[in-house]
Amino acid sequence: MRFISPEAYAKTLVAVVQDYSLLCGRAVANIFSHPRYIADTFTQMDSIGVGSLPIVVLTGFFTGCVLALQAAVSLKTFGAVNMTGELVTLSMVKELGPVLTGLMVSGRNASGMASELGSMKVTEQIDAMRALGTDPIRKLVTPRLVATVFMLFFLTIISDACGIAGGAFVSVTMLKLNGGNFFHTGYLSLVHGDIVEGLVKPLFSGFIIATIGCYYGLKTTGGTRGVGRSTTQAVVASSVLIILVDFLVTQLMIGIFGR
């Protein structure tokens, strides 16, 4: 194994952050200027949004089920099993819905973007696109960015709904709780700030998924082995960043809304 000096490592790290920031800046700036690839954006929305629907629905539903089971065990100790609905709803809307949806979509799409763009890079298709007068960031990155941010927002809402439905299903069928009570306590527990917190997070997660996936794809070198490496790096980096940004956004929201 070859060791590199701390100085060289630091320089590489700074260069990576610089390249990533430039990519993000250009991808966002492209939204506000012509030409815009609207058809590509819709294709990506279908692929990222509709394509991710099954895993998001299943993950959300079973997370809600597990949450209800686990919550009931703890709440029983305090004689508060009727608050299961409140706990499931709050957890899903504020935290689990946005984070789990982000992680699932990241696993599916950041890897997909990195491998697709990485394959194009190693087969010179990206260079061919540039040679044909097309900006690859405008054509490939911006549509993915817009599509991911837009669709992840709605996927999170669906995930939240499925999670609450899963919690209600377990509460009614296994814990023998009152379904109406479950939804009622859940509804009453939510305030404006909780909804905003839950809906702001996917905007950040979507941005991370698209930009990290595309960044690693466009930086791919070293043939098919390099494509595999980029794919892995994209999923790892985006997952870690989603959780990190989730922490920061939660802190910010607590600061703003006080809960």
Added chain:
Amino acid sequence: MADTLVSSQISELIAAGKPMLEFDNVSIGFEGNQVLVGVTFSVAHGETRILLGPAGGGKSVLMKLANGLIEPDTGEIRVFGRSLKEMTQRELFEMRAHIGMVFQESALFDSLNVEDNVAYRLHEEHVDPVEVHERVVEVLQFVELEKAIDKFPAELSGGMRRRVSIARAIISRPDLILYDSPMGGLDPITSNTIIELVVKQRDVSHTTCLLITHRLQDAFTLATHRYNLQKLCMESIPDGGIATETRFLVLNEGKVVFDGTTLELTHTEDPWLRRYIE
């Protein structure tokens, strides 16, 4: 091609008799290895410049530099009279729309069929779909591949891919074509078909081009043949004639070791060049 600022620059350049492409003391290296050292040459309007040299001599890098796909460490490159250094990203993309490039491995978009690959540039320019189809068919007839219009790149042979790549490069009627080893790795018959296409493009459209080849035989075929429009085939120039618009540039270890005409190359006294061409 859409009329742009670049189109007017090119017209002025042709009228003034200035070169379409100029390299001025260009050097570039990767990870400490110098790939090109002080490369200087120019390509005039209508000229076919053949780039020769041993493998690993920096020919493909030079081609990418000419299209602004990579930037030199030092020196200046002027395309259509303008320095690439002075161009913004947007201007670079505008400029590239006037350059056709054939990549070494074809670089076709594997998710698009032949028609969409060839029509890529026209789709980008929002040309009317009916006109796009007509022009695609016309250019595919030029490369004799009209039957493969609905096929995907994975269904094509190496030679067919190269021909689709040529069709994609010439459909927008570019002012400069860059061929990166279009005959590389092909059998002699297919290779000859590609040479014929290059000669046809040179003699029919008089497009300025820069072409890389590793095979001297192919290079000399280009220099000694012409396209006969009556017989619709390539033929030797009578009486041992040579295509005057064809010139050579030889690179060795990143340096220009020869820049001149076919006759100058064949009569060179340079020992390395003599060994290379013999």
